[in-house]
Amino acid sequence: MQKLTIFHLYPDAMNLYGDLGNITTLVRRMHERAIDVDLLDIKRGDKADFKYADIIFMGGGQDRGQKAIAEDLAKRGKEIKSEIEKGLVALTICGGFQLFGKYFKTSDGEMLEGISVFDAYTVGSDKRCIGNIVIDVSTQKWNSPLKTLVGFENHSGLTYLEGSTKPLGKVMIGYGNTGEKKDEGAVYKNCYGTYLHGPVLPKNPHFADHLILSALKRRYGKSASLKKIDDSLEIAAHKAAITRSRTAKTVHI
Numbered sequence: 001m002q003k004l005t006i007f008h009l010y011p012d013a014m015n016l017y018g019d020l021g022n023i024t025t026l027v028r029r030m031h032e033r034a035i036d037v038d039l040l041d042i043k044r045g046d047k048a049d050f051k052y053a054d055i056i057f058m059g060g061g062q063d064r065g066q067k068a069i070a071e072d073l074a075k076r077g078k079e080i081k082s083e084i085e086k087g088l089v090a091l092t093i094c095g096g097f098q099l100f101g102k103y104f105k106t107s108d109g110e111m112l113e114g115i116s117v118f119d120a121y122t123v124g125s126d127k128r129c130i131g132n133i134v135i136d137v138s139t140q141k142w143n144s145p146l147k148t149l150v151g152f153e154n155h156s157g158l159t160y161l162e163g164s165t166k167p168l169g170k171v172m173i174g175y176g177n178t179g180e181k182k183d184e185g186a187v188y189k190n191c192y193g194t195y196l197h198g199p200v201l202p203k204n205p206h207f208a209d210h211l212i213l214s215a216l217k218r219r220y221g222k223s224a225s226l227k228k229i230d231d232s233l234e235i236a237a238h239k240a241a242i243t244r245s246r247t248a249k250t251v252h253i
């Protein structure tokens, strides 16, 4: 039986707007394919050997949550980066995404060092970007007819991509990384950062499957594949979210 190991980073401090639902989605979609899952919660001070991880997940958190874990994450930075270089799959949301960049300077001027997986930095602003968001991910070449991701964003940090770091997608509705350029999120190898809460994976089954398939290929070889499952409900939810986002206004407060 195939088995994948998920490391969930700081579930106690970094979990906003249902981010935990991403773990539920990954586990459920793996179980539906008879893939066994080991799920490890990694909290501050816990021992963790990232060589055993197939997927790491870190959710969003308020500035307070980020301050609480930034130092612990920084100590693990070298090891995480080295595994990401070797293809480790990672999904990081909002506050987690910010700390996978070079730094997050909060709106009170405090500097939180990130682990520099992404060539990006984040600066806190005095506005919040709040609302439903839809992004175009057609450049990602995922094996799916869905070419968008839907979610909900709420952040004051604005993230600027540098160098060769590519965005995950282009904003169609909402703000994304800065609210000015159309960039949303970041991708480096198999590591993804995004501002999409919701949680993001239940209504974006193609993204969930892309993460699972990438992890399977890394562990079991390039011929690994995923059995199709019935996604009619998930796709209906995805489309309904797009329709709702078109009518509901996003706000800056």
Ligand code: GLN
Pocket: 016, 059, 060, 061, 062, 063, 066, 093, 094, 095, 096, 154, 155, 156, 157, 158
């Ligand atoms: N504290 C960060 C910000 O507001 C992250 C928020 C979040 O994870 N939703 O920019």
